[in-house]
Amino acid sequence: MNLSRRNFHRLTALSALTTATSGAALLGSSSAALAANTAYVFGYFKETPNQSGDSYALHLAVSPDGLNWRPLNQNNPVATPTAGTQGLRDPFILRKQDGTFVVLATDLKGRIFNLNNQYLHVWDSPDLRSFTGYRRIRMHGLNTHTWAPTAFWVASRNQYAIVYSANNGRDVLMANYTSDFRTVSANEVYFSPSFNVLDADIVADGSTYYMYYKNLDNGLLYGARSSTGAANSYTTYTSGLRQGNAIEAPLLIKNNTGSGWRLWGDSFSPVNNDYYAWSSSNVGGNSWTALNQRDYTPPLNAKHGSIVGITAAEYDGLVARWGLPAWVRLKSYNFPDYYVRHASNLARIDPYPFDPHQDQLWRLVPGLADAAAVSFESVNFPGQFLRHSNYAIRLDPNDNTAAFRADATFTRVAGLADGTWSSFRSYNFPDRYLRHANYVLRIDPLSAGSSASDRQDATFRVS
Incomplete structure (x- = not known):
């Protein structure tokens, strides 16, 4: 199996909320969700080459521009699992329809990847300043892993989809649907092309769903799209992308301002650079420009995380609650x-x-x-x-x-x-x-x- 799984997510910034078109992802109706997003929060776990800095718990960093990040809480955890393996990888943060947040994560501690696990860790949070309702949810009864969750709202079903990496004889993406992140529908195969795949990130923009994933057979990242977001409805529309020696866990995020997009990828090896990034003015095209590493600074030791757009008030609240680092690089x-x-x-x-x-x-x-x-x-x-x-x-x-x-x-x-x-x-x-x-x-x-x-x-x- 490939190394660390990570999935990034984001919240598209909208100046106002309107009734969603069929299949579009909504941001929610709370005052927090109605406010314009002006900053970003990043959730992740940590690894270093000799494992001395490993931390299989939820960490947070903030950024006004979504490029240069400062860890919160001195880069110490803000939430740690207490059940299952008592460790997490690949934390994913989603702003729900009511404007609050849910955190999903792989139930896996350390770097041993042959341990199959049917569960995901879950927390609720009103503002990412506190985390409550910790639980694990069982996604399937198969003898396979449950890695790298992503989630998004499906208006046509009035439910959220949870998509994750699994294996049913080959590496595929599976999905369950939920209204409350406590009970889920039966698992189904969500994306199973003619090659092995891993690490989906799915973003709804207008009436189009964009899914970026890793092709395990050639090690490159690709983008696919669908007009419905339904299982097995995606068509790949980009050529393969990679920076560095290896890459996985793509993240697609729309900028808070303007119409631009960014695509991130994790090197997945703690002995290499943690992240690489691209930018594009047209998510529906096939033109991504690699960003110079001069233009961005990932959080220290961050691996396989998720990004969410936040308001100025939420940014200030996170800094007040957790504090910015007392050190610099x-x-x-x-x-x-x-x-x-x-x-x-x-x-x-x-x-x-x-x-x-x-x-x-x-x-x-x-x-x-x-x-x-x-x-x-x-x-x-x-x-x-x-x-x-x-x-x-x-x-x-x-x-x-x-x-x-x-x-x-x-x-x-x-x-x-x-x-x-x-x-x-x-x-x-x-x-x-x-x-x-x-x-x-x-x-x-x-x-x-x-x-x-x-x-x-x-x-x-x-x-």
Whole structure:
């Protein structure tokens, strides 16, 4: 079986709700659902290469733009299963017709995938600030897995469809229907083409249902569509997509603003980049443009999750309830899958993921020599700071000398390569900037006349 299952979902932003056309997905009728979505929340579980950062529980992150994410609750769980395997993968968040939320997840803990399970985990939530009514629902009586749930409203049935990955002799998508996410109809095969499939994400836009899935036979992602959303009614209309060495768990999401769409895919291996993304102005076409990793930053260690559009009030409520992280990461501008980390007391950039993952976490504190500037304190080695020594950047304990405080202080300015990013000028050598060279950090003289590559080396996203 393939590795981790993940399914992303989203809520299409509508300026007002009208009566749905036949088969269209509605957002609901509560005041929260009626308000325009201006931000996004991301639910996921976590894995790292050596398993030290694994967490098979529900985590949340938020983003105003749906591209750059900040974990909530210090990237600790907000809900953990207490039955079945007592772990989850592939959490899926759906806003129901009444504007509240339901969370579905695979009942599976860890990385052993030959354990068949007939159940899904389920929680109810009015606002994703609390989770109640925890239960498991039995989807079938077959000797097969129940992976990567997605759900959507089917107006013609006045019910929700729950679609998930299973096996009936080959890998197919199955579906059950429900009104309350407590009792479900008998399972049925939902999508079974001439090849093995996995990980559907289904979005209704107007009267058309779009389903993106993984073709297991060739490892690519495809889009299919249907005018009814009924079982076995989909026709594939796109060519195959992949970024990186491998990909699965496609997510299709309509932007909160404008008519654009994004498609996400999970690398499914915790030793590779977690996510890749595409954009398109026409979901019904066959034209997806790969986004530069410079344009997006997934939540730290996030795997196989789901995205939902939320209102400004809901965003503020989530931040108030769970809190934004007390640490930041520094992402390289010209190597956007690389992050600043310490290793053997030296500072460098390395491609993420890596372990210990905490080596890339920094407390951005008032400058030790000038409170108007900044200093970088290590999260996993508190009291140790990035400082320059003979122009090389090291992680050293603060000895509280004036020289150390000056060496560890940097003035944050607009990015030399991109003003929406950041650059950091040395406090005591103000013609020199923090930059990477051969992946190692140092301070070097830079100016407006410096080469484009030098300016890029000195530009970072604080996320």
